[in-house]
Amino acid sequence: MEHVSEKRFPLNAKDYKLYEEVGEGVSATVYRALCVPLNKIVAIKVLDLEKCNNDLDGIRREVQTMTLIDHPNLLRAYCSFTAGHNLWVVMPYMAGGSCLHIMKSDYPEGFEEPVIATLLREVLKALVYLHAHGHIHRDVKAGNILIDSDGMVKVADFGVSACMFDAGDRQRSRNTFVGTPCWMAPEVMQQLHGYDFKADIWSFGITALELAHGHAPFSKYPPMKVLLMTLQNAPPGLDYERDKRFSKSFKEMVGTCLVKDPKKRPTSEKLLKHPFFKHARSYEYLTKTILDGLAPLGDRFRVLKAKEADLLVQNKALYEDKEQLSQKEYIRGISAWNFNLEDLKSQAALIQDDDTPNAEEPDMDKKLKNKYNDNGVPAEGSLAVTTNDSDAKPTLDKEDGFSDIQDLESSLASFPIKPLEALKGCFDIGEDDVNNGSQRDLDQDYGRNENGSSGLSSVPQSALTEHKKYLSGSLVPDKKVVTDGDRDYLQAKYNSDRNHSGPLLYRQKRDSNNNLASVDDGSEGAVIQRKGRFKVTSADLSPKGPSNSAFGLVSGGSIGLLNQTSTVASILPSLQFILQQNSMQREEIIKLIKYVEQSCGKNTESAEAGILDLLQVPPATNRERELHAQVIQLQQSIGSLVEEVQRQKMKNAQLEKQLNSMANRVEE
Numbered sequence: 001m002e003h004v005s006e007k008r009f010p011l012n013a014k015d016y017k018l019y020e021e022v023g024e025g026v027s028a029t030v031y032r033a034l035c036v037p038l039n040k041i042v043a044i045k046v047l048d049l050e051k052c053n054n055d056l057d058g059i060r061r062e063v064q065t066m067t068l069i070d071h072p073n074l075l076r077a078y079c080s081f082t083a084g085h086n087l088w089v090v091m092p093y094m095a096g097g098s099c100l101h102i103m104k105s106d107y108p109e110g111f112e113e114p115v116i117a118t119l120l121r122e123v124l125k126a127l128v129y130l131h132a133h134g135h136i137h138r139d140v141k142a143g144n145i146l147i148d149s150d151g152m153v154k155v156a157d158f159g160v161s162a163c164m165f166d167a168g169d170r171q172r173s174r175n176t177f178v179g180t181p182c183w184m185a186p187e188v189m190q191q192l193h194g195y196d197f198k199a200d201i202w203s204f205g206i207t208a209l210e211l212a213h214g215h216a217p218f219s220k221y222p223p224m225k226v227l228l229m230t231l232q233n234a235p236p237g238l239d240y241e242r243d244k245r246f247s248k249s250f251k252e253m254v255g256t257c258l259v260k261d262p263k264k265r266p267t268s269e270k271l272l273k274h275p276f277f278k279h280a281r282s283y284e285y286l287t288k289t290i291l292d293g294l295a296p297l298g299d300r301f302r303v304l305k306a307k308e309a310d311l312l313v314q315n316k317a318l319y320e321d322k323e324q325l326s327q328k329e330y331i332r333g334i335s336a337w338n339f340n341l342e343d344l345k346s347q348a349a350l351i352q353d354d355d356t357p358n359a360e361e362p363d364m365d366k367k368l369k370n371k372y373n374d375n376g377v378p379a380e381g382s383l384a385v386t387t388n389d390s391d392a393k394p395t396l397d398k399e400d401g402f403s404d405i406q407d408l409e410s411s412l413a414s415f416p417i418k419p420l421e422a423l424k425g426c427f428d429i430g431e432d433d434v435n436n437g438s439q440r441d442l443d444q445d446y447g448r449n450e451n452g453s454s455g456l457s458s459v460p461q462s463a464l465t466e467h468k469k470y471l472s473g474s475l476v477p478d479k480k481v482v483t484d485g486d487r488d489y490l491q492a493k494y495n496s497d498r499n500h501s502g503p504l505l506y507r508q509k510r511d512s513n514n515n516l517a518s519v520d521d522g523s524e525g526a527v528i529q530r531k532g533r534f535k536v537t538s539a540d541l542s543p544k545g546p547s548n549s550a551f552g553l554v555s556g557g558s559i560g561l562l563n564q565t566s567t568v569a570s571i572l573p574s575l576q577f578i579l580q581q582n583s584m585q586r587e588e589i590i591k592l593i594k595y596v597e598q599s600c601g602k603n604t605e606s607a608e609a610g611i612l613d614l615l616q617v618p619p620a621t622n623r624e625r626e627l628h629a630q631v632i633q634l635q636q637s638i639g640s641l642v643e644e645v646q647r648q649k650m651k652n653a654q655l656e657k658q659l660n661s662m663a664n665r666v667e668e
């Protein structure tokens, strides 16, 4: 094992030469690079801090974890530093790339069992170490299993790893929702009692299936569907018929990981003793079997990227239509869990599709046959209702988990929690659509994008697609939503709001005869902003009244924020909120106006010009202008302070580490 502390990696971008791109993640691009002073090839992960919105805390955590861990099967960072608005993380270069890349380019049907056993044993050793040190990885998947040219296996990407032993905020952060849906354990989706390191064991089981088949279970489905299928269906597994090429012990090992009740899953330590891992071989075996003959990583990555770009172009229209419809309707269905039966049926009809069953479903069918007799009547001892928390009670689904409306009714009725909560982290569902303030605070603590929502869940996606990224920016704190998680309350809200679903501005135009300033629909005077079915009220937003919304500004009316007794500090959050909302809303409004006018066959240009005039209305009073300038200044200084704190913290962590290693050496 290489002792990185023995080498001093420079903390200056000038000392590195970036070569080709070798990987790309959600938040970063990875390059092969040369560390010039040490004449060493490294990988550098470049994260654009400006694009990371609120997630600086998450990044800091990832880098800290990466620099502090010390295990041969975990990818450690040599060092990290900021370069402009980027964070550079310097780490060992893993020339084989990720298992996902290798499968995509050369093993689309998955690996042979001894290869899988060898890979998984190394991953499991990493998990044993992480769990023993109080960490949950939370993103175990083939894409995060990297292989070196000598066959060494390392688990990467601590972007979402959490510390189990932390007290306070970070401990609570385990109640927030992060991860990748196909690999995500049911308890993580449910957010009912939080989760622990057993969530990694589930992901490990899914990863085993991924390595065996070349893809994760349910991977062909849109994320929303994956969530519902994971919760509703019996756990995926290796099929005794279809997966004949795999041993019984492999099937059993996967079976012990993919148990819905986390308590029944083994610990990583216990799992490592499973007979399946006796099939594991040496690093050299991996080199001989899967690495020899592979093209250089950069070339493979380029080819894959080009292929994916082609596919995207070919499928864009189809994919977007289908997935967006599915996701939109799924959100509607799930959030309306106190549903109206008729409404639910029409929603269920919308999410049905004609997909052919995926690789996991024959297995499901088989299990179901055992549970139901030829007439479809439940066999003795089996249940006719869908459950989401039992491994022994499979669902009635036929093709995609949604095919029977009766089934969907019962499964939604049996959801143990506010299911929309389970979706928020992944799919840009606003906190506000889900939760009360305290949960939002947790997410802030965790550093996740607090907003995630465009606030436009009811807006036609086609009108917004281009803006998705932009719209998911921060909305800044201190807004509350008229929901407290109470079922009846939500139901009442849902009913009233549902009548208003559809483009916000369209609704406003229709209701108020083109009067954009009129945001409220008249049913609730204090409502100043709608976020999907929920409303932000003036009373909740701040003590300052209804115009504390972007729309107050848009309308050019008096902002009404300036209660003489208020301190600047107390109105800062509101002003920040307005500023950020304003720019987002501007884009949204223009987009929506165009959309509405196009649908009505009207001239879009005049409408756009009109709305642009409105948007450019400056703050009405001198005091407002002053405050506006102050807010901007304060935001700038906060930004640079945050950066500075960030830098200092990183330095601290590095110093701490150096001290530790010096202390260790002295002890030795």
Ligand SMILES: Nc1ncnc2c1ncn2[C@@H]1O[C@H](COP(=O)(O)OP(=O)(O)OP(=O)(O)O)[C@@H](O)[C@H]1O
Pocket (backbone or CB within 6 Å): 022, 023, 024, 025, 026, 027, 028, 029, 030, 043, 045, 075, 091, 092, 093, 094, 095, 097, 098, 101, 143, 144, 146, 156, 157, 159
């Ligand atoms: N040290 C490395 N050597 C070689 N390739 C690497 C290295 N680190 C990462 N990669 C490649 O780059 C890809 C993206 O890296 P990484 O997973 O760290 O980014 P990310 O933004 O955190 O991704 P995600 O969140 O999607 O998992 C990896 O899947 C892997 O293929």
